[in-house]
Amino acid sequence: MMDVRRSRLAFLVLFVAVLLAKCVVAARLPLFVDEAFYWQEGQHLAAAYSDLPGLTAWLTRLGVSVGGDTLLGVRWPFLLMGALVPWLMVALARREFGAAVGWQAGSLALLLPLSGTLGVLGLPDVALALATLLCLDAGARLLRRADAGAACELAVGLALGALSHYRFVAVIGVGFVALLLLPEGRRALRNARVWAGIAIGALAWMPLLAWNLSNADAGLRFQLVERHPWAFHLDGLWFIGIQALLATPLLLVAMLAAARQGIAGAWPSAASRYLAWSGGLLLLGFFLLGFVADNERVSFHWPLPGYLALLPLVPWVLAAWPTWARRATWALLGLGMVAVLGYYVAVSAPHLRERAAVGKAYPENFAGWDVLADAVRGEQATLPAGAHLLADNFKIGAELGFALGNPRIPVLDHPLNHHHGRAPQLRLWGLHRDAVSGIGDGPVLLVVGATDVPYKALLARYHALCAMVGPLPAPRVVNIDHGRRRFMLFRLHGRRVGPCTTPAMAWLDAPVAGAAVDRTLEVRGWAFKDGVGLSRVELLLDGQPVGDVPYGQRNTGIAAYWQISTDPSHPHVGLGGRMHLGAVAPGTHWLGLRLHGRDGSVEDWAEQPVRVR
Known part of the structure; x- marks a missing residue:
């Protein structure tokens, strides 16, 4: 059906090209705000945190310990882990469906934007994707024979996923259901080795469980209740449209066809049915979730585990398509990958980012942190010795912390801290402040993000700041990209009294x-x-x-x-x-x-x- 040698060569060329491009981008792309907070968590090592299990923070700590406090230092462990994903995809598909299918599935994983760019950002999705593939591979092996090797791989995958994100629960649940739907899966689940692997994976959840028990279930409440409206909204249509773009339209059609055909038994192996059920149920679940769950924060990456389950089946679907459709699928995939990497390049270039200042696609969570850090350094140089730095919210505290090498910048109470589940962690670190009086003696430089709240809420935020620190003195304004990002730097000398004075x-x-x-x-x-x-x-x-x-x-x-x-x-x-x-x-x-x-x-x-x- 397919030329093995050509498929292998294409994969190897793509792997080297993609990895080099990712390394170049990762060395230049400013830290995303979540990455900065994970760096800060890594500087406060713990078994688990308010927003996530511990693995992401541990990896950032390892990264900077080896590579220094640089962009690439933060990200190299994630780049390495992301580089393993296409190889594991090759191993799974090659064993189950043949060498040519394996190499093509690996190329699909390299070009699918959501999986191909893994590691450019130091995010928990990298470990979650790797854990998903380990569990899928172990599940496929267990359908053949429930031996110790497959059970050990399952244990590693389950443990890695448990340490990466709460969202891995979906992978566990769907994988278990997929095994129950197959006679071979039910047979595997009767094996003691399999349950030993599951028990080891379950133990990896204990640090997160202990954290929640010690902190009034703050992490669970945020992930399962507070961040989601749990009410129907039509933004789910937008979510599906975004998936069509990120997965590229033809590949998404091919993956959905693979799920349907695999479930229907179009291919004889138990592994094909297992992967089809796993991928199909995950995609269905996340697509339905898009209509009732969080529609404010980034969620477009959620369906990636489902795509990873279906990619090994896609070469069989493409083989039945006409030549023009196959070529169009690969061409769109290549264009999608180039587009996403190109976006990161544009975000890294101030003159290109500036052009997006008036558009909705402006990347504000990447933008201007170096300019702000330079302004803060300039102000600090003119302040007396012993002056304190105070951040308006967790984003500023983490980004300035990374830029200035200070992971203990105090942070004022802010809606963003609660909106992103970071307020409990700041309190545990002793960095939460309700007033400037909690900072200590001496002058304070307060850094406020004027564009970190909607404009209609900005005046209320200024008044809330007055309640915490007193009337605000004349600020130094830092406008970035023509003011699309605006920061205010206030020199405070103790708590002032009088009517609330705000920026204009x-x-x-x-x-x-x-x-x-x-x-x-x-x-x-x-x-x-x-x-x-x-x-x-x-x-x-x-x-x-x-x-x-x-x-x-x-x-x-x-x-x-x-x-x-x-x-x-x-x-x-x-x-x-x-x-x-x-x-x-x-x-x-x-x-x-x-x-x-x-x-x-x-x-x-x-x-x-x-x-x-």
């Missing part, structure tokens, strides 16, 4: 982002600064002042919307008038505002693009 808030109603404008244009919007108010507002073009925008126009709708606002100028917070841009060249330029507070603060607002005719 603003909006441009006209011109809208992307509008075509003349060199003379109509500007309209609003701005205010709680506690003190604004003295004037400048219009900026590409960061340079154009002139003062008439400010102080009556606008009663702003105070009605921002009901907690305490700017003394309300309702006279509108701005607008005709502005002349001068002799600016035609093309795309960035329009912004510079807000001057009556307390002497000067804050540059986020910019938006306009096309000058």
Whole structure:
């Protein structure tokens, strides 16, 4: 059916090319916020943590212990583990279905974006994928003969999965059901060796169980209750659409066909039925879960275990397709892999990332941490000895911790800490703070993420900060990618008293982002600064002042919307008038505002693009 030599050569070439590309990307791609937190967990070694079992943190600790506190230092254990996945896929498919099928299945695993990019990021999904394949391989072997080798492999896979993520429970449950559905599987489950392997795998859950028992089930409650709405929502359709893109459309069709044909007994081996049941049930479960589960955090990677179960069967499906369809499937897979790696390259390049600043695909969890770290270092250099650093939320604390080599940066209470299940862990480390008074004596540099909450909730967050640290002094504003990411650096000297003073808030109603404008244009919007108010507002073009925008126009709708606002100028917070841009060249330029507070603060607002005719 297939040329073994050609299939093997294709796999080897792809393996080397993909691995080299992944290493280059992993050495340049900024740390994702979750990776930074796993690094922080690795600096506080424990058997388990509030968000995950211990393995991911242990691997990051191993990585930086050997490779140093660098991007590649964090990620090399995950790259190595991810490199094992296609080889294990080859071993499974080759033993069960022949050499040619094995090499092709390995190539599919290399090009499927979700599995092919494993290891570029230091995430628990790498170990979870490897554990899934070990269990699938062990299950297929047990259908032939329940020997000690297969039982040991099952034990290793179950233990590795238990130490990787709560989500591995789905793999265990579906694998058990798949074995029960087959006569060969039921026979294997009557063997004492198999249950010894299962018992060893079960023991690996004990650290996570002990952590939850000691912490009021905080991890379980977050993973199973708090993070999910458990109510029907149509975002599940979007979830399925995303899968069609990430798995590539033709390969997804082939995998679904493999599940259907395998369950129907199109291929005679018990292993094919076992893999089809495992993959089909996992995909069905995760696709249905998409309609009732968490639709705010990243979840597109959840179905990967199901894809891994079905990939060994796909070469048989493709063999029955016409030549053009097979070629199109491989071509789309290659394009999908290039697209995902290209996305990571774009995220790594500031000038490319900047172009996405006005789009929905802006990678904010990767963006600007190096710029922020440089700004913090600059502020720290001018502060007295003994000054403390205080982060607004766990993302800032972890990312700055990695950049500055300090895993013990205190963190204020923040909705994000609870939203991502990290608040209990911060408390266990003694890094949670409810007020600046808990930091210690001496000055404090508070780093706040102005874009870490939705804009409609930003003023409420500023007021919450006032309750924790007192009126906020004039900030140093760090705008990244034209303000798509904004950070505020506040120098605090003890808890201040007085009415709440916040950073300024603003909006441009006209011109809208992307509008075509003349060199003379109509500007309209609003701005205010709680506690003190604004003295004037400048219009900026590409960061340079154009002139003062008439400010102080009556606008009663702003105070009605921002009901907690305490700017003394309300309702006279509108701005607008005709502005002349001068002799600016035609093309795309960035329009912004510079807000001057009556307390002497000067804050540059986020910019938006306009096309000058």
